[in-house]
Amino acid sequence: MKPMIKSPLQIARASYQPKLPTALKGNVVLKEGAATESVADQADIKTLFPNTYGMPLISFEAGVKKEYPAVAAGVILSGGQAPGGHNVICGLFDGLKALNPNNKLYGFLAGPSGLVDHNYIELTKEIVDEYRNTGGFDIIGSGRTKLEEEWQYDKGTEICKKLGINAIVIIGGDDSNTNACVLAEYYSQKKTGIQVIGCPKTIDGDLKNEMIETSFGFDTACKVYSELIGNIQRDANSAKKYWHFIRLMGRSASHITLECALQSQPNICIVSEEVEAKNQTLNDVVDDIIKVIVHRAEHGLNFGTILIPEGLIEFIPAVKKLISELNDLLAHNEDFNALNTDEEKRQYVKGMLSPVSAEVYRSLPKGIAKQLTLDRDPHGNVQVSLIETEKLLIEMVAKRLAQLKAEGSYKGKFSALNHFFGYEGRCAIPSNFDADYTYSLGYTASVLISEGKTGYMSSVRNLTAPAAEWIAGGVPITMMMNMEKRHGKMKPVIQKALVQLDGAPFQYFAKHRESWGDEKSSYIYPGPIQYYGPTEVCDQPTRTLLLEQEK
Incomplete structure (x- = not known):
């Protein structure tokens, strides 16, 4: 095999030893807290998850040495990539081997489909060592197959029994961990002896x-x-x-956009949750942008930056109602799918919508309206990442500024460039924080497995403190669940966490944004991620975490 060529940074990062909470550095004892309940819809969730509902919170503390029987575990990377996924697997591998050198770890290839299709490899030290502290999910690959059908669960049972696998670790976001919860319940009901543990992954920050x-x-x-x-x-x-219009990943929440605003202090930052709370229209959003552009132009500043969350269009109340109707209307709609031309589809949709939504649909540019009726994502929702909101806003802003110029109330020059930042960040070499955090999550999962737990998500808390003071443990996944409509039916899912407008991160932003938009430059230039140097440069968590924990 041809040797892999590595950059100097890759070589240096391979020798980095992630930091662990003190409780995970030696012998561990589990402390159980009070029984839990779901965040909402308690009766429904309890009925659907009778075997895994109400379990206690778990925390780890230093304890006496304990002998654990040998186990085998399988690991799945599910959904979109996120920096640190490899270190979860490294922490899981190291933890299993530390608890019992005879433990084994298998990786299911290309996501959840690997479990169903019996596509796997055994993860050895030689394989794992190649991926320590690296970005990406390429050690075993990822996928978006949803585990929803009993035949899929049963196929998983087959391969687990064949390989002697006692537990499956699913590394994913809210939907992937919802699948983990369903799988844990099914395997408990069927008494298969297969545990399921989740790990919280998503760059969107909404888990x-x-x-x-x-x-x-x-x-x-x-x-x-x-x-x-x-x-x-x-x-x-x-x-x-x-004027740079910058759209940032984050379909369901504006956490990324808000965090980037806190780090860079742009002239304008739109937070979807605020738009929805204020019941703003698309024209209202444009008016807010216009005010800042005109103000800066009055001081000879015909430039600036605007941050736009990917999911903005879904948070505009009138458009949100339209999208909700479209999601229900187009779910498994064979009549719509049989239509050949865009115009036929447009007329069909207009005829099926409520009068209010039909009016909103007619008011949208045809390109945007078409994007709202394209193929849905695996969860039956509009693929908002395909909607180029930044281009829509540039078009609307330019049109409005032209009107103001004709009226004599705007004398500036408007030239705009559009950007979309998404894939650039998903497989980056993880920061020291993420390298440490993910390694701890994987190590925590190994303890939960060895202690026979199922239906739990690996949890590491107190993250603004030094890593030695982090608190490791487990959270019942049912604790995070509620009922939501998917594909036109009510289903149990993990509740997404949106930006809290009364929370410290947004309140800090709201207090300072007016000064960021005025004629005085408030820009911050964060520079690239640093891996070596003073801790205040290399090991700091996000501004969001620091503000939430009043640091």
Whole structure:
């Protein structure tokens, strides 16, 4: 085999030893807390998950040495990539081997489909060592297959029995961990002896609660995007001639956009949750942008930066109602799918919508309206990442500024450039924070497995403290669940965490944004992620976490 060529940074990172909470450095004892209940719809969730509902919170403390029987575990990377996924597997592998050298770890290839299709490899030290502290999910690959059918669960049972696998670890976001919860319940009901543990992954940052302070990958991705935004702001401040409309990943929540604003201090930042709370229209959003552009133009500043969350269009109340109707209307709609032309589809949709939504649909540019009726994502929702909201806003802003110029109330020059930052951050080499956090999550999962737990998500908390003071343990996945409509039916899912408008991160932003938008430059230039140097440069968590924990 041809040897892999590595960069100097890759070689250096291979020798980095992630930090662990003190409780995980030696012998561990489990402390159980009070029984839990779901975040909402308690009766429905309890009925659907009779075997895994109401389990206690678990925390780890230093304890006496304990002998664990040998186990075999399988691991699955599910959904989109996030920095640190490899270190979850490394921590899981190291933890299993530390608890019993005879433990084995198998990786199911290409996501959940690997479990169903019996596509796997045994993860050895030689394989795992090649991926320590690296970005990406390429050690075993990922996929978006949903585990929803009993025949899929049964196929998983077959391969687990064949390989002697006692537990499956699913590394994913809210939907993937919802699948983990369903799988754990099914295997408990069928008494298969197969445990299921989840790990919280998503750069979007919307898998969080009091026990999951942040999802892994969020820190690294936001630092990557903030570097790019800072670079653009330095260029804008130098060239002094472009307005940069920057759309950032985050379909269901604006955590990435808000965090990047806190790190870079752009002239304008739109937070979807605020737009919805204020019941704003698309024109209202444009008016807010216009005010800042006109104000800066009055001081000769015809440039700036605007951050736009990917999911903005879904949070505009009138459009949100339209999308909800479209999701229900187009779910498994054979009549619609049989239509040949865009115009036929457009007329069909207009005829089926409520009068209010039909009016909103007619008011949208045809390109945007078409994007709302394209193929749905695996969860039956509009693929908002395909909607180029930044281009829509540029078009609307330019049109409005032209009207103001004709009226004599705007004398500036408007030239705009559009950007979308998403994939640039998903497989970056993880920051020290994410490298440590993910390794701890994987190590925590190994203890939960060895202690016979199922239906839990690996949890590491107190994340603004030094890693030695982090608190490791487990959270029942049912604790995070509620009922939501998917594909036109009510289903149990993990509740997404949106930006809290009364929370410290947004309140800090709201207090300072007016000054960021005025004629005085407030730009911050974060620069690239640093891995070696003073801890205040290399090991800091996100501004969101620091503000939430009043640091």
